[in-house]
Amino acid sequence: MSSANPLDRVVDHVINTRFEDLPQAVVDKTKTFLLDTLGVGIAGSAGAGIPELKQVAASWGQGEEATVWLTGERMPAQQAAILNAYQIHCLEFDCVHEGAVLHPMATILSAVMAWAEREKTRGRSIQGRDLITALALGVDVSTMLGVVTNSALRFFRPATAGGFGAVVAIGKLAGFDALTLKNALGAQYSQTSGTLQPHVEGSPMLGLQVGFNARAALVSTDLALAGVRGPHDILTGQYGYFALFEQNDYDLEPFLARLGQDWQMLEMSHKPYPSGRLTHGAVDGLGQLMSKHGFTAYDIAAIVCEVPPLVHRLVGRPDVLHPESNYAKLCLRFVAGTFLARGAVDVPDFRGRASLDDAAVHRYAALVDVVLDDNPDQNALDPQTIRVRLKDGTDHSITLQHVYGHPKAPLTAEANVEKFRRCAGYGAVPLQQDSIDALIAAIDTLESNPDAASLVALTLAQPR
Template structure:
């Protein structure tokens, strides 16, 4: 059977040029490029980053690309692993909510590494080409998630993300349709990403994104060398949708390609925790502002949410969680906000994970199903608070703060970026942060995007 989705995706990947992108798409691309660079910088403070850096350099020594942490040079594939881990390890990177995909982590780590390798060989990648590839990659990753109604069984940011990165590289490399389809086949052979790592709060979660970023580079190298990959990789008998996300609706893809750019549908993460925990923080923030009660007056918090929320972040609060577990535990995240009036990077590491005030407030939080049957949505949500006085207050959230319909402003996006730079280890000097912001703002004029990496890693 011919894989019409593979054909449609490949045609889209090779066809798109910067002139096809509306001003809104270009603005969204710059917004989430800056956001992703910021969270990658802050990721230098995350758990296990030095271990990942050292091992990746052993796995792929060389002088092709740069690890953003410390500026070490290594193979393009290894740099992609390190940088993907930096982007995702804090759970602070943007998300396509309907797709349940973090497309930028896999995408940017892969295409920056590939672009650096190209520059080293005398073929620099311009900012205009890079922006175009970003839009293509987010389309592929996002629409793979949008196309399915299946409950999440694999870690879609990794599995779908790898195909997004492959499509983006195909666009940059000037592949034809046949070569692009072959690259998809080689990517499918390397696709990985399980939810057990998510359930246990394992650092493998971010590494899975890195493995697929490396896989995208290898897939495109294999296809460019003329090695044929399988072709019917999406809707074939043993294809992606048959084995990973079986409840597929291909018409959603064909209706959207080239018409609805998925990069405009990305949501910010205003807090460094699982996106599915953000509703309770949003609700508590607004209820406390509206009704003037304090955290110590709260006797109970009930969050009524769709099944995806309960299944992925409805885990029990534990007394000494790992950083990864805490970020994906809704009661803990709510406890952080109640105890500190914020949710920021330092609140999910070291002694903060054992803060007795956080755990005291977390014990007040419970989740209830809301009757929604959609397995891939995080809203609407209802947050209800019962005070020690007996008073009750509730709020219904049709959308969660950070969604495109409740987006961060341009100023808020910049504030998050500069805050992330201050959270880096070591902190990024403000002058370098400002220069990086300004470089992203004029990326379409850059003759070589490797300049962004040099500034990012402090090797310029």
């Protein structure tokens, strides 16, 4: 391949970066979002369709290479990667990179931990410091694919772009050389999939697409290790990623020039509520207005949410009677109605017909109008303006430059841990308090852990 291939620069960044090259802030944020991702994955064990998915996955083959988080089923690594990826994303509670419109950790961590467990069965342990490095690099590469594009979102990037981050992370841990890593990334591109149609319909297949690409990352790295050649001009080639997935509307050079300097892990956002990130502005804005001006939900006559094109297109959908959980989480009106009816938005609010059919939620949702603003950025999540008219005719409004959870409006470290503890209680079975405490402590000291795969045992309700 020609040295002009931008993939060469990406691969060099991955191969040459050491743990010692990571700023302390990157190490800290990687551990923060590792805890967050394990937490939502534990909570997701009670997500829609999990029993059926486990039954189907078990029919694909037997083996005890890796573990399903919390419930502990042992299965081949590829199956475990699919299940854990789905558990991470099915609640819409996992961290997000807003600039890339991407949930990179769901694909990366599910694949990496399944691979690390498989390696452990073969006698090789992965050091915690190496896991931190691999996760940071995986986030860098996967978010690149979203950050550099100017085109409107057309495919589901947590699946499509996330898979490349998973390959990078595994390749880094496996010690791939440049050729092997390029072959693995080429194999991943050959399997890349993920559309937005499940998002529109509220189908569980949305989270499964994350799992498909996590599984593909294991397949891709195995193929590359066996010496199978993949295509290399996968970014800017005639039929490369940017041509097919992003309509060739991109500016890659500024990002490449800052590799190793602008770490994308520092740009990750928390999800304080288990719903589409694009719905969070309504909750944040309403909460701030109610706190500042002292009115209650009962006092509200009408709400207008002025939002960018991406928000309007993906979560401006109508509220419907008897919604499925996945649809409700991605409906701004329903999420705002939930907040107004209950004063909070949390995992139980999207579980069971009583919550989803709650007349008060739908009554408040009917007060919400979602209006397209004039933002020219087709991938922007903010700013958003929330306007409220009260029954007495008073008007209040707030413009959010950044929604709660963004790096410039972050959760505190304490709030991150509190979210993890809540999630640990929302799983299919409770995670014991001593395991919760041990997992928090293990991630806090991860860089000194000689066996990163040991984290999985701490996610189990019934330790092996």
